[in-house]
Amino acid sequence: xxxTVLFALxxxxxxxxxxxxxxxxxxxxxxxxxxxxxxxxxxxxxGHKAIIESLTEAGIExxxxxxxxxxxxxxxxxxxxxxxxxxxxxxxPQDGDSAVTIAKECNKAGVPIAIFNRPPSxxxxxxxxxxxxxxxIAEETVDYMVSEAQKKFEATGNKLTPLIIVGDLGDPNAxxxxxxxxxxVEKAPELFNPVIEVDSKWDADVTLxxxxxxxxxxPEVDFLFTSSDFLFPVIQAVLEPLGxxxxxxxxxxxxxxxxxxxxxxxxxxxEGWIDGTGVQDLYYEADTILAALLDAILAGETEPNEWxxxxxxALTQGNLAERHDDMWGNK
Amino acid sequence: MQKLKKNKLSQILEKLLLSDYFVLYLSIVCFLILWLFxxxxxxxxxxxxxxSNMWPLLAIAIGQMFVxxxxxxxxxxxxxIGFLSVIGSAVxxxxxxxxxxxxxxxxxxxxxxxxxxxxxxxxxxxxxxxIMLLFAVLIGLLxxxxxxKFKMPNFMxxxxxxMLLSAVAIFLTxxxxxxxxxxxxxxxxxxxxxxxxSIGSFIVIAQCIAAHFILSKTKLGKWIYAVGMNPKASRxxxxxxxxxxxxxxxxxxxxxxxxxxxxxxxxMAGRPTLGATILMDIIGATVIxxxxxxxxxxxxxxxxxxxxxxxxxxxxxxxxxxxxATINIVKGAAIMVAAYIDVTRMKLxxxxxxxxxxxxxxxxxxxxxxxx
Numbered sequence: 001x002x003x004t005v006l007f008a009l010x011x012x013x014x015x016x017x018x019x020x021x022x023x024x025x026x027x028x029x030x031x032x033x034x035x036x037x038x039x040x041x042x043x044x045x046x047g048h049k050a051i052i053e054s055l056t057e058a059g060i061e062x063x064x065x066x067x068x069x070x071x072x073x074x075x076x077x078x079x080x081x082x083x084x085x086x087x088x089x090x091x092x093p094q095d096g097d098s099a100v101t102i103a104k105e106c107n108k109a110g111v112p113i114a115i116f117n118r119p120p121s122x123x124x125x126x127x128x129x130x131x132x133x134x135x136x137i138a139e140e141t142v143d144y145m146v147s148e149a150q151k152k153f154e155a156t157g158n159k160l161t162p163l164i165i166v167g168d169l170g171d172p173n174a175x176x177x178x179x180x181x182x183x184x185v186e187k188a189p190e191l192f193n194p195v196i197e198v199d200s201k202w203d204a205d206v207t208l209x210x211x212x213x214x215x216x217x218x219p220e221v222d223f224l225f226t227s228s229d230f231l232f233p234v235i236q237a238v239l240e241p242l243g244x245x246x247x248x249x250x251x252x253x254x255x256x257x258x259x260x261x262x263x264x265x266x267x268x269x270x271e272g273w274i275d276g277t278g279v280q281d282l283y284y285e286a287d288t289i290l291a292a293l294l295d296a297i298l299a300g301e302t303e304p305n306e307w308x309x310x311x312x313x314a315l316t317q318g319n320l321a322e323r324h325d326d327m328w329g330n331k
Numbered sequence: 332m333q334k335l336k337k338n339k340l341s342q343i344l345e346k347l348l349l350s351d352y353f354v355l356y357l358s359i360v361c362f363l364i365l366w367l368f369x370x371x372x373x374x375x376x377x378x379x380x381x382x383s384n385m386w387p388l389l390a391i392a393i394g395q396m397f398v399x400x401x402x403x404x405x406x407x408x409x410x411x412i413g414f415l416s417v418i419g420s421a422v423x424x425x426x427x428x429x430x431x432x433x434x435x436x437x438x439x440x441x442x443x444x445x446x447x448x449x450x451x452x453x454x455x456x457x458x459x460x461x462i463m464l465l466f467a468v469l470i471g472l473l474x475x476x477x478x479x480k481f482k483m484p485n486f487m488x489x490x491x492x493x494m495l496l497s498a499v500a501i502f503l504t505x506x507x508x509x510x511x512x513x514x515x516x517x518x519x520x521x522x523x524x525x526x527x528x529s530i531g532s533f534i535v536i537a538q539c540i541a542a543h544f545i546l547s548k549t550k551l552g553k554w555i556y557a558v559g560m561n562p563k564a565s566r567x568x569x570x571x572x573x574x575x576x577x578x579x580x581x582x583x584x585x586x587x588x589x590x591x592x593x594x595x596x597x598x599m600a601g602r603p604t605l606g607a608t609i610l611m612d613i614i615g616a617t618v619i620x621x622x623x624x625x626x627x628x629x630x631x632x633x634x635x636x637x638x639x640x641x642x643x644x645x646x647x648x649x650x651x652x653x654x655x656a657t658i659n660i661v662k663g664a665a666i667m668v669a670a671y672i673d674v675t676r677m678k679l680x681x682x683x684x685x686x687x688x689x690x691x692x693x694x695x696x697x698x699x700x701x702x703x
Binding site: 063064065066068069070071072073075076077079080081082083084085095097098100101104109121122168169175201 | 371374376377380383384428430431434506507508510594597598599600602605606607608609645646649650652654655
């Protein structure tokens with residue numbers, strides 16, 4: 001309940017910031033470049049839509065650029081946008097390293113830059129960043145999974161075999177999600193065999209290959225965490241033929257969780273296939289970063305430098321009734 | 332009268348189409364017209380962007396031109412860019428995150444927390460460039476040997492090398508970017524030292540001059556054209572075809588190393604996936620520049636104009652705020668038109684040659700008649 005109240009207050013504050021501090025009149029004639037690496041998952045598609053809608057509603061001219069997963073192309077696009085006289089730049093970068101390079105370019109040109117959800121790999125440049133507290137969200141999600149593992153262990157007396165699908169570790173989000181997983185699992189070492197790590201590189205094909213090999217080598221896997229919800233269809237494709245894609249409560253159910261909070265994960269939780277997922281509050285992130293960027297533009301700041309956090313939460317079978325509608329994928 | 336006017340117009344068009352400067356004229360006309368509608372095109376910053384995008388692509392396209400001149404193609408360039416980018420960066424980098432790189436097979440052997448461990452920055456930069464060039468030459472030599480000596484199809488050999496090199500780059504870095512490059516290294520592709528010229532641009536200009544000299548002033552250049560025009564005839568006339576093939580594949584790899592240096596330094600990181608999506612840009616710019624896909628025809632100046640046109644096109648499309656799909660459709664159409672113009676130019680040249688031969692034959696016949 002306390003969390004719900006805090007969350008509602010946060011939303012209210014952000015809305016006031018977004019609407020109150022920056023009036024539509026002040027923003028008339030402003031131009032913002034919005035560059036993204038691609039829109040390959042539900043999370044990015046929804047994020048793109050939220051950002052474009054917010055900017056357009058505020059009467060801001062949006063220059064949109066798709067880099068098609070080419071970091072060099074994204075740099076060229078941002079340079080062109082700066083030449084076109086944009087007042088600010090908002091990017092979803094290819095990775096944390098290219099975010100730094102692009103932010104430096106914006107700093108050099110005196111154009112404020114905001115980075116959405118994928119944080120820069122170093123603090124060498126000045127930028128606004130909104131990022132979910134990935135470690136805390138992953139830990140909260142896996143904590144719930146561990147509590148389910150405890151019940152299973154007590155019922156069977158057998159240790160569980162945990163598996164984590166790791167993201168591209170060049171992306172700090174992936175690193176923090178992995179850390180959150182280990183932080184939770186290491187709280188109850190007596191429940192688990194050694195952890196099996198499967199590399200995904202944030203790519204469905206890579207995951208399919210690596211997960212198939214890992215599950216063939218370790219068919220006893222019964223505790224699985226994916227660093228991103230978009231990989232659930234791949235997980236289903238691997239587990240289903242082995243009879244391990246079972247609903248919560250079935251004796252062969254693999255205790256399972258993810259992170260993102262997308263629509264597919266929402267359906268899987270509703271139908272009881274998975275135990276939970278960590279939720280990044282997409283709309284909160286979009287509103288917060290835009291409010292910060294627009295404030296900086298109006299204040300004439302050329303190198304605003306602030307890391308903003310999305311506290312997020314875990315939606316689980318345990319709190320589904322109360323928090324179902326708080327997840328962006330369920331809206 | 333009208334027919335005469337029509338003939339004159341078609342003659343002018345023919346001349347324009349056959350001119351070495353056709354793409355340059357086209358670029359200038361397009362730029363001037365579009366400038367009226369997109370004023371930002373002519374701004375200093377935008378001109379700087381155009382040139383900054385042009386230098387690395389030009390270095391790489393010059394290499395592709397050499398291979399196209401002998402009627403070949405090199406698809407391995409895009410794999411080589413990623414491979415050389417990580418090899419060069421591994422030598423020069425100063426700092427690495429162990430959490431990220433501990434899975435790399437190079438960790439603890441070549442890569443450490445303080446980078447490559449080479450303390451002197453100038454020495455590490457020199458070594459980095461030298462090693463990139465050495466690897467490039469070696470890979471070019473392998474490509475050339477397989478194609479010339481083992482008579483393997485160039486398409487297949489270079490496609491395999493593309494996959495192989497990309498995979499090795501990803502394996503060596505465990506898919507991570509190598510950051511922590513020294514400022515002196517990054518400067519090569521970034522900071523303009525004079526007008527639109529960075530340090531890297533001078534390297535590319537020197538490369539263009541060398542390539543132009545080889546092709547227009549040396550016997551080697553004549554042989555390259557001869558092999559492209561008719562490999563059988565060139566072999567019969569004593570030209571060492573195999574050596575020429577090996578040379579051009581070394582030249583393209585060498586050129587790729589120069590382009591990689593510029594791309595890597597402007598991105599401030601060695602990236603295993605660098606260049607993975609630019610194959611069409613390279614071949615498109617080269618073909619637009621008038622290099623024939625059939626071999627035997629092409630010039631350095633044409634490639635410069637082709638790259639300029641292609642970069643300008645990308646820049647204009649960005650400023651027109653078109654979506655990604657539309658940009659690709661327009662770029663693809665431009666390459667298709669260039670390929671069609673290539674075919675038309677070939678036909679026109681042949682027709683003109685035949686017409687000249689006919690005129691000469693009639694002239695000889697008339698002279699002969701007079702004498703008789």
